[in-house]
Amino acid sequence: MLWVDKYRPKTLDQVIVHQDIAQNLKKLVTEQDCPHLLFYGPPGSGKKTLIMALLRQVFGPGAEKVKVENKTWKIDAGSRNIDLELTTLSSANHVELSPSDAGFQDRYVVQEVIKEMAKNRPIDTKGKRGFKVLVLNEVDKLSREAQHSLRRTMEKYSASCRLILCCNSSSKVTEAIRSRCLNIRINSPTEEQIVKVLEFIAKKEGLQLPSGFATRLAEKSNRSLRRAILSFETCRVQQYPFKDNQAIPAMDWEEFVFEIASDIMQEQSPKRLFQVRGKLYELLLNCVPPVVVLKRLLYELLKRLDAEIKHEVCHWAAYYVSISFQILFIVPLVDFPSPLECSAQAAYIQPPLIRANSDPVALHS
Numbered sequence: 001m002l003w004v005d006k007y008r009p010k011t012l013d014q015v016i017v018h019q020d021i022a023q024n025l026k027k028l029v030t031e032q033d034c035p036h037l038l039f040y041g042p043p044g045s046g047k048k049t050l051i052m053a054l055l056r057q058v059f060g061p062g063a064e065k066v067k068v069e070n071k072t073w074k075i076d077a078g079s080r081n082i083d084l085e086l087t088t089l090s091s092a093n094h095v096e097l098s099p100s101d102a103g104f105q106d107r108y109v110v111q112e113v114i115k116e117m118a119k120n121r122p123i124d125t126k127g128k129r130g131f132k133v134l135v136l137n138e139v140d141k142l143s144r145e146a147q148h149s150l151r152r153t154m155e156k157y158s159a160s161c162r163l164i165l166c167c168n169s170s171s172k173v174t175e176a177i178r179s180r181c182l183n184i185r186i187n188s189p190t191e192e193q194i195v196k197v198l199e200f201i202a203k204k205e206g207l208q209l210p211s212g213f214a215t216r217l218a219e220k221s222n223r224s225l226r227r228a229i230l231s232f233e234t235c236r237v238q239q240y241p242f243k244d245n246q247a248i249p250a251m252d253w254e255e256f257v258f259e260i261a262s263d264i265m266q267e268q269s270p271k272r273l274f275q276v277r278g279k280l281y282e283l284l285l286n287c288v289p290p291v292v293v294l295k296r297l298l299y300e301l302l303k304r305l306d307a308e309i310k311h312e313v314c315h316w317a318a319y320y321v322s323i324s325f326q327i328l329f330i331v332p333l334v335d336f337p338s339p340l341e342c343s344a345q346a347a348y349i350q351p352p353l354i355r356a357n358s359d360p361v362a363l364h365s
Contacts (some may be wrong), residue, residue, distance in 0.1 A: 041186030044224030
C-alpha cells in the first residue's frame with residue numbers, strides 16, 4: 001500500500017493538517033444539523049481526506065466498507081433513451097462519483113442518481129429513516145445545465161439526501177449552488193505542515209529523515225501534501241539512508257512537458273507543431289489531466305519568454321482553459337501551441353511572436 005493511502009487520517013481527530021476545520025466539522029456532526037457542504041481548494045490540499053473522515057464520523061466504520069461499481073442508468077430524454085455508464089464508489093450510506101465523466105450528459109446523471117438515492121433511504125439504529133450522502137467530485141467541471149439541474153434537485157430531495165461537493169475552484173460553481181451549501185475553503189498546507197507530516201511518516205516507518213531533506217521535499221512539492229508523500233516514498237525506494245543533498249526525481253510527465261516546451265522554443269513550423277501535438281496526445285493517453293498539462297506547459301514557456309510576450313501567452317492559455325468547459329478538452333489542449341507556432345496566414349487566430357530570452361526568433365511563414 002502506498003504511504004499516501006496507508007497514513008491517510010481515518011477520523012477527524014487524526015487529522016494533522018487543517019485541525020481547526022476538522023474540529024469544526026466534528027461539532028457540526030455532533031449537533032446533527034449537517035447542511036450540504038462544498039469543499040474547495042487546490043489539488044493535494046486534503047479535501048478528500050477530510051470528506052472521508054467526516055463520513056466515518058457520521059456513519060462509523062461502515063463508511064469505509066465501499067465497493068466499486070460500473071452502474072448504468074437508462075434515461076428518458078424526451079425523443080430518445082440514453083444509456084449512461086459511470087463508475088461509482090459506494091457504501092451502505094453514501095455514493096461517490098464524478099458526473100463530469102459523462103460529458104455533455106452530466107445533467108442526467110445528477111438527476112437520476114439523487115432520485116435513486118432518495119427512494120432508498122437507510123434506517124438508522126433508532127428505527128428512523130435517515131439520509132444518504134452523495135459525494136460529487138469535480139463539480140467545477142459540470143456544465144451550466146448540470147449545475148442548474150443540481151440546484152433544483154438538491155432542493156427537492158434535501159430531506160432525504162445530503163450533498164458533499166468537491167472542487168478545485170468555487171468560482172466555476174454557480175452562485176445558486178454555493179448559496180445552498182456551507183462553503184469550506186481547504187488551503188494548501190504550508191511547507192512547515194508538510195515537513196511535520198513527513199516526519200510523522202518517517203517515525204512510523206522507522207526511518208531517519210534529515211531535516212534539510214524534508215525541507216527540500218516540502219519546497220519541491222509546490223505545497224501539495226500528496227505529491228510530497230509520493231516523492232518521499234520514491235526517494236526511499238531509490239536511496240536510503242537519506243542525504244540532505246539527495247536528488248528528488250521529477251515526475252515523468254513533467255519532464256515530458258519540459259521537452260515539449262523546449263521543442264516549441266527551438267523551432268516554430270508546421271512539422272514541429274505536428275510533433276508537439278503527438279506528444280500531447282501521448283500525455284492524454286497516459287491519463288494526465290489536460291488542465292494539468294496546460295498549466296505546466298505555460299509554466300515552462302514563461303521561463304523561456306521575454307517579458308513583452310508573456311502576457312499574450314497567458315491570454316491564450318486562459319482562453320483555452322475557459323473554452324475547455326464548453327467543448328472536449330482534447331481540442332483546446334492540442335490546439336494551444338498553434339498561436340505560438342503558426343503564422344498569421346496559416347493560423348485561425350492572430351499569433352504572437354515568440355522570443356527566447358537569449359535568442360529572439362520570429363515565427364516561420
